Amino acid sequence: MDFGLYEKLLDSEVKNKISKLHNETRKVDKSESARVLATAYYKILRKILSEKKEGEKIDFVRKLNKEIGNEILYEDDKNFLELLAVHDDETILKKLIDDRPKTSISSSTLFTGYTGPTLESELRREIRTADRIDFIVSFIRYSGLVLIYDDLVEFTKNKKLRIITTSYMGASDYKAILKLSQLPNTEVKVSYDTNRTRLHAKAYYFERNTGFSTAYIGSSNISNPALSKGLEWNLKVSEYTSKDVVDSIIKTFETYWNDEEFRTFSPEVEEDKKELKVALSRREKDEDKKYVFFDLRPYSHQKEILEDLRVEREEYESYKNLVVAATGTGKTMIAAFDYKDAIKNSDKKLLFLAHRKEILQQSIGTFRN
Structure with a gap:
């Protein structure tokens, strides 16, 4: 039995396993007993049912119904039916x-x-x-x-x-x-x-x-x-x-x-x-105060894209390039890092287009950082 924390109902099997080990138990609070018992038997029943074939599951539930006196299963051609909605209209x-x-x-x-x-x-x-x-x-x-x-x-x-x-x-x-x-x-x-x-x-x-x-x-x-x-x-x-x-x-x-x-x-x-x-x-x-300065570095996938852009420009003299990347991968950050490299030796201007004002405001902070 693995050592550590538990919160499970004590049964005979577990009691035998912990008999020679240091352990801590507590009495189940009466107000919590229904929940604790239901949780324990949910796991037991789920394990038993998962190991049975479809026909065996129905037979098992029939026996269970008979024991507890509660018909929880309705059969239709030996299939379980699940109610999805009901209305008079x-x-x-x-x-x-x-x-x-x-x-x-x-x-x-x-x-x-x-x-x-x-x-x-x-x-x-x-x-x-x-x-x-x-x-x-x-x-x-x-x-x-x-x-x-x-x-x-x-x-x-x-x-x-x-x-x-x-x-x-x-x-x-x-x-x-x-x-x-x-x-x-x-x-x-x-x-x-x-x-x-x-x-x-x-x-x-x-x-x-x-x-x-x-x-x-x-x-x-x-x-x-x-x-x-x-x-x-x-x-x-x-x-x-x-x-x-x-x-x-x-x-x-x-x-x-x-x-x-x-x-x-x-x-x-x-x-x-x-x-x-x-x-x-x-x-x-505070829109213009939203930026603070961090020591930002590109992620590995961003480095690859930046290197590809560098190669296109420096080795192939290709200055019309398109970067396509999924949402959340940091396209604005890529643009900012690329622009930072581009202005090292000259004072180049940048035109940044976006379809929403919020994106432009966030991007200003990114470039300033």
Whole structure:
């Protein structure tokens, strides 16, 4: 038996293994006994079922049902059936099926921004199939809101949306918060402390009356890169299999919601709009101060590209070159390093084109660094 930490129910096999070893045990708290036992038997049953053939699985579950007196299996031609949706309106049922999230709503999924569906596409599906929604994010950018806005418009026609955010560092866009607050059945609360905030959480909670609520916890605020192609990590959990985690998310959200630091933003109140504009104006004032100096060096893949450019120019006298690279690989950094080399012996100017103002502002910092 491997040495280290454990948190498993003690059985006869384990008891024998640790009998001659130093060990530490504790009594299972009565309030936790159901969870501890269920977790232990989940692992046991999963192992047993994974080792059986399909027909044997059905026979095993039949015997189990008989022992516990609970029919958890419905058979159809010796196949297991899984209920995916139910409604008394066939049109709505079809829409629920079409809009169903691609990832499971009964188990956990990790989003890394590398493979699988994007966070944007899944959030849109979650919005379309939820009964109530709570968001808690450090900042909201208009570039991110537009990705999910149409779905939120449809959702808030008859369902409730609550959002907690901040004006920290002026990172949020006024237009985005205003647009959200103008949706029906929507409440927005904001922390107006621009220099310090206790809120760095990013969570998206989708309540479903069926007991299959889901929540996303991770690194993504509401911005275009974070929801689409950024290498952000977010864990999706389900009420069905992680009820304790989801309950904790709900409880924490309610605590924040009732904290006086987070104040309701009303689009009809001029004072609220003025206060938010002032709180967010810091970002615009600090745009030219966003850079600091570091000893930056290119990564190995960037060095290869820079060397290829050098060879094209110096050995082949080719001065019209195109660099194509995937998102997140540092194309701006490559351009900055290349420009740094180009101006060593002369004062050459640079024309930098981008389709968004934010990219130009970020790139200025990169080149200055």
